[in-house]
Amino acid sequence: MKLRIRSALLTRACLLVLAAMLCLFAPASIQTASAQTPTAEDLKRDRNRGLAMLQLVKDYLKEYYYDPKFHGMDLDARFKTSEGKIKEAVNLGQILGIVAQTLVELNDSHTFFVPPPRPVDVEYGWKMQMIGDTCYVVAVKPGSDAEAQGLKPGDEVLSLDGFKPTRQTIWKMEYNYNVLRPQPGKRVLIRTPNGEQRELALKAKVEKRPKQINLEQLYNEINDEREDEKKLPRYVELGSDVFIWKLREFGLTESKVDDMMKKARQRKALILDLRGNGGGHEITLKRMVGYFFDKDITIGEVKRRKETKPVKAKTRGDKVFKGQLVVLVDSKSGSASELFARIIQLEKRGTVIGDRTAGAVMRSIYRPGLLGDMSSGNMVPYGASITDADFILTNGQSLEHVGVTPDEILLPTAAQLAAKLDPALARAALLVGAELSAEKAGTLFPLELELH
Missing domain, CATH: 2.30.42.10 (PDZ domain)
Incomplete structure (x- = not known):
């Protein structure tokens, strides 16, 4: 299950699922949507496909969405309206937009439409x-x-x-x-x-992408992105006492978390930088939480339609990190990042610094769809992320649309952004007794390297 904000990373993961599905069930290539003005025949086909996408999304909502009342939305009436709009749409872009807007109106951070692969x-x-x-x-x-x-x-x-x-x-x-x-x-x-x-x-x-996308090529592109991300700086050591870990996504395996925490345990203080981290896997979150407490911790509860289950993190025992902990967050810290930061606050285990977080904390599942003729290879993959559970903290609260307010709010000014200073990281270093200027801090994890 995923605890993740709406992000390019989630879309990429969804495409990977689609690619895997196509490898199993379809020929070795798929057709991308044309960007040209559609003919009458093409428009009729696209409208029919749009209606099919809309219907499947509706079916998924009815089957999986955690709130059977859909926040008061009359689902049948709303989708009926969307059907009418699709029948009047003049191009594929409008059609996809209508499907997407139908889900957007639920105002749910983890429920959204994933359209077919882009032609560019x-x-x-x-x-x-x-x-x-x-x-x-x-x-x-x-x-x-x-x-x-x-x-x-x-x-x-x-x-x-x-x-x-x-x-x-x-x-x-x-x-x-x-x-x-x-x-x-x-x-x-x-x-x-x-x-x-x-x-x-x-x-x-x-x-422009080629009209036919080879699935091996799609896999290679995704893997190339992952390799590029691996080249980004992940941690910095300040002397022998302070370890700064830039965690960009809760996507690490348990063994990778273990490797990083082994490095951190050798230091007296850890600065965990979750800025820009939109969330990720629940298993990674639980592993992370387990490294900061000498007892098992209940993170919260996942509340589905018919059941509520606790989410617990098992302590790592003698491997627990016992030093000082400072967590950095910003407006792009979402989902699993927010849960981690809030648990640290509630248990008074460390200090959270930065900006109020995204307030995008739900639990979702991805459900794929596939249109077209398998025999010809003219396939249109798409899908939807559907929230199947709300996440309730141990204090009875949800962070959805609320976010985490840091213990210490510290926002960079326009002048500091222009000068590429990082006052939040510098402040975190000061709290753990290290010397790090805002100027030097701004060079450690430059955002320019993350632009694709």
Whole structure:
């Protein structure tokens, strides 16, 4: 089961599931959707496929969704409305958007539509993030059009294609641009740290995918991404006493967690950086929690339609880390990251520093779909992430739409972002008795390296 925020990592994992499914049940290639204006015949086919996708998503919701009342939504009426819209849609993009919007209206962090593979790869070359209640540019890729036009970290994003990013809407923007409807560019209105407003038309790097995608190629692309991630810096040692661990995803195997904690146990203090970590596997979360307590810990309960079960982390016994612990979080820390940080707070095991987290804490399952003619290889894979359980903490509260408020809120200013300083990591080092300037901290895990 997954405890994960809406993210590119989840979409990639879903594509891996689809690829595996196709290897078992279909020929060695699949057709991607055409980006050209559809003929009447193509439009009829796409509408029919859209209706089939919508029906399967509805069936999955009725079978698996944790809330049988669907938050008060009249499911049959809502899907009937979507059916009518699909029958009037004029292109595939609209059709997929209608299916996606139907799930978005549940306002559930872990329930969303995963559309068929895109006909293009799009790289925007810059990254934005909510810091407090303000959206800032936090990274710009060298050599990108964004860099050429002078976009810089620390620029405040006032609007994106006419829409203001907020904590409530930013995930929808990222889902639309990165998953549902990749665009050749974005029009952004920014305000620089000196107060100047600029409107920029930023071009993306767009590469067309072949009309036929070989499954071996798809696997290789996913594995290449994983290899690139492995090259990113994962930890830093400050002298002999402090270990800084940048955990980007709760996707490690138990043995990998053991390897990292073996390194950390040799130090007096651990700074666990969960900023940007959207969550991951429950088994990884339980293994992590078990390393910080000398007794078994109940993390919370998963509440499904007909049953409620505790989620417990077994102590690692004599392998437990007994030193100081500081956890760093931000607005992109989601799901398993939030649960870990909150458990540390509730059990008074360490200090949490940074920004309020995403408030995206549910438990989900992925359910695939497949349309097309297997004999010809003209296949359309898609799927949906469905929340099958709410996660309730031991204090009776859910973090969904709430998030974790750090013990110490520490937000970088626009000027600090522009200078690529990391005041939160510097503060964490100070708390455990180490010397680390904000300038030096900003060089340890540069965001630019994470831009794909």
